[in-house]
Amino acid sequence: MKAVIVIGGSKGIGNAIVSNLISNHKVINISRTAPSQTHENLIHISADVLNDELPDIEAADSLIYCPGSINLKPISGLSIDDFREDYEINVLGAVKAIQKYLPSLKKSETPSILLFSTVAAKLGMPFHASIAAAKSGVEGLVKSLGAELAPKIRVNAIAPTVTDTELASKLLRNEKMIDAITERHPLKKFLNPQEVAKMALFLISDNAASLSGQIFEMDCGIVSFKI
Numbered sequence: 001m002k003a004v005i006v007i008g009g010s011k012g013i014g015n016a017i018v019s020n021l022i023s024n025h026k027v028i029n030i031s032r033t034a035p036s037q038t039h040e041n042l043i044h045i046s047a048d049v050l051n052d053e054l055p056d057i058e059a060a061d062s063l064i065y066c067p068g069s070i071n072l073k074p075i076s077g078l079s080i081d082d083f084r085e086d087y088e089i090n091v092l093g094a095v096k097a098i099q100k101y102l103p104s105l106k107k108s109e110t111p112s113i114l115l116f117s118t119v120a121a122k123l124g125m126p127f128h129a130s131i132a133a134a135k136s137g138v139e140g141l142v143k144s145l146g147a148e149l150a151p152k153i154r155v156n157a158i159a160p161t162v163t164d165t166e167l168a169s170k171l172l173r174n175e176k177m178i179d180a181i182t183e184r185h186p187l188k189k190f191l192n193p194q195e196v197a198k199m200a201l202f203l204i205s206d207n208a209a210s211l212s213g214q215i216f217e218m219d220c221g222i223v224s225f226k227i
């Protein structure tokens with residue numbers, strides 16, 4: 001059975017990934033709170049990726065890094081600390097996890113790393129300066145590490161549009177906002193965590209053996225189309 005380290009599997013997209021993995025993978029989840037589900041294949045280790053030392057894990061086939069932020073403010077309202085915090089959780093947390101678990105991944109026959117960006121790294125949107133800058137850093141990591149770790153370790157990212165999780169709850173807090181977000185997307189929908197999880201499972205699977213260094217826009221058309 002393949003082993004997958006999920007950082008941030010207690011909630012949101014990471015939790016959907018854990019749910020989809022546990023029937024046929026060994027899953028080691030690292031987050032500050034525990035996932036609600038329990039399973040014989042699931043080990044939870046409580047840790048704050050930014051402030052705690054990450055636990056030793058002997059061997060793993062994939063690393064999925066889910067923590068992120070949505071900090072939407074006009075540039076005049078964004079402090080340097082806002083930019084720093086977004087960079088820390090999105091980029092430096094991922095770097096810390098990758099550096100820690102690279103030796104464990106190198107023991108696998110088919111290792112892979114999966115990170116999360118956002119559509120806002122490609123699509124210029126007002127009030128997204130801090131998160132767009134941080135996630136562009138994530139995309140840079142995917143490109144650079146994809147090359148550096150080839151051919152052994154594949155590195156990819158999913159760049160979702162709005163996904164119905166706790167992180168996005170402020171954007172989806174009433175019917176009017178839900179309707180406006182649905183309407184803004186050419187496919188007239190936004191994402192649920194399950195469909196993002198399915199894409200994540202594909203990208204760490206052997207079916208994606210030819211894919212590395214890529215950013216997969218799950219955009220419901222918002223980046224791809226102008227209709």
Ligand SMILES: NC(=O)c1ccc[n+]([C@@H]2O[C@H](COP(=O)([O-])OP(=O)(O)OC[C@H]3O[C@@H](n4cnc5c(N)ncnc54)[C@H](OP(=O)(O)O)[C@@H]3O)[C@@H](O)[C@H]2O)c1
Pocket residue numbers: 007008009010011012013014015030031032033034047048049050065066067068069070089116117118119159160161162163164165166167168
């Ligand atoms: N939701 C969206 O609309 C959306 C859109 C574009 C991109 N994304 C990206 O997709 C990814 C997943 O988003 P999501 O909506 O699923 O987020 P979420 O609901 O906030 O879940 C984030 C997960 O990361 C964990 N986490 C956060 N900070 C942590 C820390 N310091 N140490 C350890 N674990 C930490 C959380 O668990 P604990 O709180 O238990 O630690 C949780 O399990 C993020 O990178 C986000 O930027 C999301």
